Amino acid sequence: MTVQARSLVQITAPRQTGPTLLDRMRRSSLLMAILAPLAILIVWECLTRVGLLDQRFFPAPSSIIVSLFALVESGRVFIDAAWTIGRMLVGFVFGAVPGIVFGIMLGLSPTVRAFLQPVIAALYPVPKIALFPLIMMIFGIGEASKWAIVAIAVFFQVFYSTLAGVVNIDRIYLDVASNFKATRWQLCRTIAIPGALPFIFTGCQLGIGMALVIVVIAENFGTQVGLGYLIWQSWQVFEVRDMFVYLLMVSLLGYGSQMAILRLQRAVIPWKKDDAG
Amino acid sequence: MSSDPSTTLDRTGLSPPAFPKIRVRGLGKRFQVGKAWVEAIKAIDLDVQAGEFICIVGPSGCGKTTLLRILADLEAPTEGEVTIEQSDPSNPLSSMIFQESSILPWMSIRRNVAYGLELRGVPAAEIDKSVDRFLALTGLDRFADAYPHQLSGGMKQRASVARAFANNPEILLMDEPFAALDEQNKALLQEELLRIWSETRKTVIFITHSIDEALVLGDRVIVMSRRPGRLKTEFKIDFPRPRRVYDLKANPEFGRIGREIWTLLREEVVGP
Structure with missing residues (x-):
């Protein structure tokens, strides 16, 4: 007896062809990443050229690039960027180290957690920058107050993450130890x-x-250097092109520190x- | 642990010749679940001689793991006492091999196997010697510098076995270490465990829900009742060693004892 197959389904490998230019473009993540910002800049440029965007607030990207070259040539922005980076880093270390230490202590000991967590939880919702006037009264308007306000902001982020990390460690590993x-x-180590x-x-x-956010605001007070200071300064003199250059540098700084x-x-x-x- | 008078886990330095390696008397453990108290294990008496391989089988939830965790000093009993004879005070009392993967993901296999020795501050040369030996015995020497995520489940349990033996404890406690493995890996690891055990002659308490596994490995198989877990019956297993898993399973005697144990266990699982 023969059984007649009603239909045959055939699966064949697709014909091998070399990647087209479009394929290669799609695969290049760098190209894809710069495509959207580039498009925005072009639209922005066009809109200012035809007068749909107010040049006083949104100067043409081409004119911002001219300012960028002028500022880079003078070299001053790099010194200011270095100051901002320095403040961020010092504050970051002073905040992250206690954040990790307290996070681990509270994570490992329910007693310490019961004792300290309410205090930390009560302080956490206070907007950190609202503490800045108080910090300046305590530490003066110099560098110390900037380090302190950055450290406070960093502390809470690192502390809560570390605490969550320790509490979420699989119990089996604690049993092993x-x-x-x-x-x-x-056990800690x-x-x-x-x-x-x-x-x-x-x-x-x-x-x-968070450190970058705080430092840029804090640089409005008691200093003549730093990217934050320059942004506030260009606001006072209404130098919008320079301001965009500084904003660009702050954003690069943020991206770079994340990387x-x-x-x-x-x-x-x-x-x-x-x-x- | 030994300095705390409230604990019932004693270290006894001197012992008469007939004294067992492990002596358990009237051991019980109650847990509080909400407002109710649940008895996990009850009135357990057990003597284990030095170098013996004991398998404990029981229905799931019978308190097997609780018994083992008390022996490992991970939990305190609510009644009774455990006495473990310590022949060499410089050796740790017990090492446990856990059911799930307990290999530390952030350490290489070599450092995982060395873990117990490193914590005790054993000299590096001695650690290396011991770690190399047990890596070789478990067939992990090629993977010494790999991280656990690069290894299969069977490999990770091999590393657990190596870690426990390398620590050179007085007794080894194993909580269904091969339960999560596939049949082939299980048989391989059982044979490897027997080989390592015959070389080291450690005292082993091995918990399993598999009757076959208990018969393959043990000198004695102890059947536990359902909760609250008590030791119900014990079987002396005289199959000659070295044992090979599938040779043993072909033995009619293996089937006969297996059925006898199953009859007992069945009563516990479904009731008489």
């Missing part, structure tokens, strides 16, 4: 810190972003399965 009779410090490290880095990324932390994270966490992005 306990079964191998780890001391408190060994071999389980809590490495286990929470991915969360700690997330906290650091949030923290460095730096991501790089550090990849170097420090070799056991993570995949590095997305």
Whole structure:
């Protein structure tokens, strides 16, 4: 007896052809990444040329580039950028280190957590910049107050991330440490810190972003240097083209610091399965 | 632990010759679940001789793991006492091999296996020697510098076995270590475990829900009742060693004891 097949479904490999130019463009992530900003700049340029955008607030990108070259040539912006970076970094370290230490302490000990968390939780919702006048009264209007306000803002981000990281460590690893009779410090070093490290880095990324926000605002007070100061300064003299250049530099600084932390994270966490992005 | 008078886990330095390696008397553990108290295990008496391989089988939820966690000093009993004879005070009392993967993801396999020794501050040369030995015995020497995420589940459990043995404890406690593995890996790891055990002659308490596994591995198989877990019956398993998993399973005696244990367990699982 033969059974007649009603229909045959055939699956064949698609014909192999070389990638077209469009394919290659789609695959180039760098190209895709700059396409959208480029389009925005072109539209912006056109809109100012035809007078639909007010040149006083949105000067043509071409004119901003002219200002950029002038400022870069004078070299002053780099000194100001260095000041801003310095303030960010000092404040970041003073905030992140206690953030990690307290995060781990509260994460590992329910007693310490019960004791300190209400205080920290009560302070957290206060907008950090609202503390700046008080900080300036305590530390003066110089560098110390800027470091302090950045440190406070960074602390909360890093602290809460670290705490979440430690609390979320799989219980089995704590059992392992306990079964191998780890001391408190060994538990920190071999389980809590490495286990929470991915969360700690997330906290650091949030923290460095916050540091930039705070430092740019704080540089309006008691200083003559820094990108934040320059932005406020160009507002006072209504130099909008320069302001856009400084804004561009702040944004590059933000992007660069995020990238730096991501790089550090990849170097420090070799056991993570995949590095997305 | 030994300095705390309230604990019932004693270290006894001196022991008469007949004294067992592990002596459990009247051990019980109650948990509070909401407002109710649940008895996990009850009135457990057990003697384990040095170098013995004991398998405990029981229905799930019978308190097997609780018993093991008390022996590992991860939990305190609510009644009774455990005495473990410590032959060498410089060795740790127990190492546990857990059911789920407990290999630390942030350490290489080599550092995972060295973990217990490193925590105890054993000299580096001695650590290397011991770690190399057990990496070789578990067939992990080629993966010493890999991270756990690069290894299969079977490999990770091999590393757990190596870590526990390398720590050179007085007793080894194993909580269904091969339960999550596929059949082939399970058989391979059972044979490897037997080989390592025959080389080191450690005292082992091995918990499993698999009757076959208990028969393959143990000198004695102890059947636990359903909750609250008590030790119900014990079987002496005399199959000659070294044992090979599938040779043993072909033995009619294996089937006979297996059925006898299943009859007992069945009563516990479904009721008489």
